[in-house]
Amino acid sequence: MKPAAKAYTALIMLFLFAPIAILLVFSFNEAKSLSVFSNFSLYWYRELFRDAETLNAVKNTVLLAFSAAAVSTVMGTAAAVGINKLRNKYLRYAMDTVTNIPMINPDIITGISLMLMFVFVGRLFGAATSLSFWTMLISHVTFCLPYVILQVLPKLQQMDRALPEAAMDLGCTPLRAFFKVELPEILPGLVTGLIMAFTLSLDDFVISYFTAGNGFQTLPIRIYNMTKKTVTPKMYALATIIFFVILALLLISNLADSESSRSLKAARQKKKANI
Amino acid sequence: MKKTISLLLSAVILCAVFLSGCGSSDSLTLNVYNWGEYISDGSEGSFDTIREFELWYKETYGQSVKVNYDTYASNEDMYNKISSGAVSYDVIIPSDYMIARMAQEDMLLPLDFANIPNYQYIDEGFRGLYYDAENLYSVPYTYGVVGIIYNANVVDEADARGWDLMWNDKYAGSILQFNNSRDAFATAQYKLDLDVNSTDTALWDKALAELKAQAPLVKSYVMDEVYNMMESGEAAVAPYYAGDYFTMLDAQAEDVDLRFYYPERTNYFVDAMCIPSCCQNKELAEIFINYMLSAEPAIANAEYVYYASPNALVYEDAEYIHSLGQEAMDILYPGIENFSELYNAYAFRNLGSETLGYVNSLWEDLKIG
Numbered sequence: 001m002k003p004a005a006k007a008y009t010a011l012i013m014l015f016l017f018a019p020i021a022i023l024l025v026f027s028f029n030e031a032k033s034l035s036v037f038s039n040f041s042l043y044w045y046r047e048l049f050r051d052a053e054t055l056n057a058v059k060n061t062v063l064l065a066f067s068a069a070a071v072s073t074v075m076g077t078a079a080a081v082g083i084n085k086l087r088n089k090y091l092r093y094a095m096d097t098v099t100n101i102p103m104i105n106p107d108i109i110t111g112i113s114l115m116l117m118f119v120f121v122g123r124l125f126g127a128a129t130s131l132s133f134w135t136m137l138i139s140h141v142t143f144c145l146p147y148v149i150l151q152v153l154p155k156l157q158q159m160d161r162a163l164p165e166a167a168m169d170l171g172c173t174p175l176r177a178f179f180k181v182e183l184p185e186i187l188p189g190l191v192t193g194l195i196m197a198f199t200l201s202l203d204d205f206v207i208s209y210f211t212a213g214n215g216f217q218t219l220p221i222r223i224y225n226m227t228k229k230t231v232t233p234k235m236y237a238l239a240t241i242i243f244f245v246i247l248a249l250l251l252i253s254n255l256a257d258s259e260s261s262r263s264l265k266a267a268r269q270k271k272k273a274n275i
Numbered sequence: 276m277k278k279t280i281s282l283l284l285s286a287v288i289l290c291a292v293f294l295s296g297c298g299s300s301d302s303l304t305l306n307v308y309n310w311g312e313y314i315s316d317g318s319e320g321s322f323d324t325i326r327e328f329e330l331w332y333k334e335t336y337g338q339s340v341k342v343n344y345d346t347y348a349s350n351e352d353m354y355n356k357i358s359s360g361a362v363s364y365d366v367i368i369p370s371d372y373m374i375a376r377m378a379q380e381d382m383l384l385p386l387d388f389a390n391i392p393n394y395q396y397i398d399e400g401f402r403g404l405y406y407d408a409e410n411l412y413s414v415p416y417t418y419g420v421v422g423i424i425y426n427a428n429v430v431d432e433a434d435a436r437g438w439d440l441m442w443n444d445k446y447a448g449s450i451l452q453f454n455n456s457r458d459a460f461a462t463a464q465y466k467l468d469l470d471v472n473s474t475d476t477a478l479w480d481k482a483l484a485e486l487k488a489q490a491p492l493v494k495s496y497v498m499d500e501v502y503n504m505m506e507s508g509e510a511a512v513a514p515y516y517a518g519d520y521f522t523m524l525d526a527q528a529e530d531v532d533l534r535f536y537y538p539e540r541t542n543y544f545v546d547a548m549c550i551p552s553c554c555q556n557k558e559l560a561e562i563f564i565n566y567m568l569s570a571e572p573a574i575a576n577a578e579y580v581y582y583a584s585p586n587a588l589v590y591e592d593a594e595y596i597h598s599l600g601q602e603a604m605d606i607l608y609p610g611i612e613n614f615s616e617l618y619n620a621y622a623f624r625n626l627g628s629e630t631l632g633y634v635n636s637l638w639e640d641l642k643i644g
Contacts, residue, residue: 031526032525032526033506033507033526033527033528036507036528036529047318047319050317050318051316051317051318052316052317052323052326053316053325053344115359115361118361119359119360119361122360122361123360128363128553128555129361129362129363130360130361131361131362212345213361213362214306214343214345214362214363214364215304215306215343215344215345217345217346221346222311222346224311224348225310225311225346225347225348226311226312226346226348227311227348227499229310229311229312229313229519229522229580230312230499230502230522232312232318234318
């Protein structure tokens with residue numbers, strides 16, 4: 001790389017990671033201040049694990065992210081398989097567009113419209129409170145779904161269409177052919193979709209903000225609500241932990257991706273050699 | 276792979292069972308909606324108000340109660356959430372002007388003070404305030420007064436008087452102003468002795484001229500960024516609430532010496548506990564409000580939140596006074612005797628939409644111009 005290109009890359013890296021580095025450093029600060037680093041200490045980490053309300057918010061957030069990721073992965077994969085089977089070009093084009101709408105739509109509009117719908121339906125059934133964990137789950141699945149489809153569909157298109165047909169020729173039921181033949185092929189896309197859905201749900205603020213119900217607040221909402229007073233350094237500690245968990249997830253997914261494509265390649269080569 | 280999927284599915288179902296399990300048990304539920312960081316929550320060894328209430332209730336009434344405690348960031352956020360009808364809360368803690376608005380829109384229930392005997396400890400000065408003139412809907416929780424915070428290492432002691440400090444060109448470039456039209460205009464209005472609730476546009480124009488004169492001296496217009504900028508010494512003069520001054524004092528950098536004083540005319544706020552009309556269990560809500568007024572939780576909350584308390588059990592408590600120190604007491608509780616008079620004269624009221632629109636257009640003029 002030329003020096004200029006190197007400097008440019010370094011600068012970009014600096015802007016990307018300096019904020020996180022500062023947060024990380026100050027999470028170990030003994031004092032409350034963001035301007036003076038007095039002493040290295042794990043004080044705020046200890047405080048974090050004593051804060052029942054924040055831990056509850058973390059639990060809510062993770063529970064919601066897991067459920068939303070699981071549901072949207074199952075539904076998204078099924079949808080991708082369906083879309084991939086469409087023969088009519090226009091219908092397929094329409095399906096693609098429709099699935100992309102929640103992704104392109106501004107979060108604030110998705111959030112408000114979902115809230116209005118939940119309130120409307122809740123009133124129809126005469127419920128006192130219409131928002132709950134379930135409405136939040138529905139909202140999160142709504143915006144995670146397109147990302148899963150977007151990850152799985154290309155893998156399906158890359159796959160040789162003859163493969164599942166061959167499997168069925170050899171006596172597999174369509175369902176068995178899917179699990180035995182198609183699923184291993186699209187697995188990397190599926191895993192990436194799952195992880196994307198998980199992280200998207202984890203850090204969503206806008207949509208959660210509008211659809212959160214009684215007694216179920218997620219972490220982003222809790223942190224936002226601290227701004228009347230100050231955000232305590234406990235949150236720096238929490239953010240540091242979350243950053244590393246997400247980093248680990250990302251590494252695992254990249255590893256899985258390269259691993260599976262390598263093993264697929266190896267298997268194909270083996271097949272070719274056998275022929 | 277089948278295994279993985281079935282595992283995932285069973286995880287989802289488990290979550291479902293677990294969550295619905297929470298809802299259907301026969302203990303009572305109390306939904307509390309409060310500002311973030313506005314209650315003593317057990318952190319740093321403090322009193323865990325919510326948990327202690329649950330324990331106390333079980334002990335006193337022999338029935339368990341589960342408190343769902345949610346937070347909001349502004350009065351408007353809370354108002355929107357409740358008026359959407361999507362949620363139901365039993366106790367909320369809005370600020371004065373929002374109480375006036377919600378009462379007017381029939382969104383609050385009149386309290387049954389027979390269930391809130393501890394109301395007797397609320398200072399007389401906090402009754403008959405404009406937002407709840409007949410004392411029907413609200414029980415004051417905290418109050419605060421706007422003062423001026425300055426860094427004594429930068430600002431001359433002799434200059435630290437009145438609102439003039441914020442217009443003193445000796446400190447050009449290190450003065451902070453509110454980034455909120457009402458609060459910013461008020462600093463100019465108090466300085467000029469104008470009515471902050473006036474509907475006369477000419478008077479607002481006068482305040483705007485004053486703010487425009489100040490603009491070249493202002494480092495930036497801020498809200499909660501004020502903490503870091505004052506703590507680090509980046510800015511030297513800022514108007515803010517007395518309670519927040521102590522939060523800054525706790526975290527000030529070594530070469531910063533923050534001090535505080537009140538200009539003669541200034542703004543007051545009161546945050547008070549109310550019961551919204553969507554309440555599901557009014558008696559329980561009243562018991563909770565009464566509990567919040569009893570000595571132990573009230574003192575713990577006042578110490579945690581750092582705003583002044585209108586509750587005599589707090590401001591007359593020897594231990595509380597001792598732990599704060601006389602100096603801090605003098606700042607937090609300045610001349611409480613004629614509170615209602617000062618409050619009714621200087622506190623913000625709901626401006627009509629016409630005036631509000633005019634003020635916002637002036638504000639835009641200031642920020643752009």
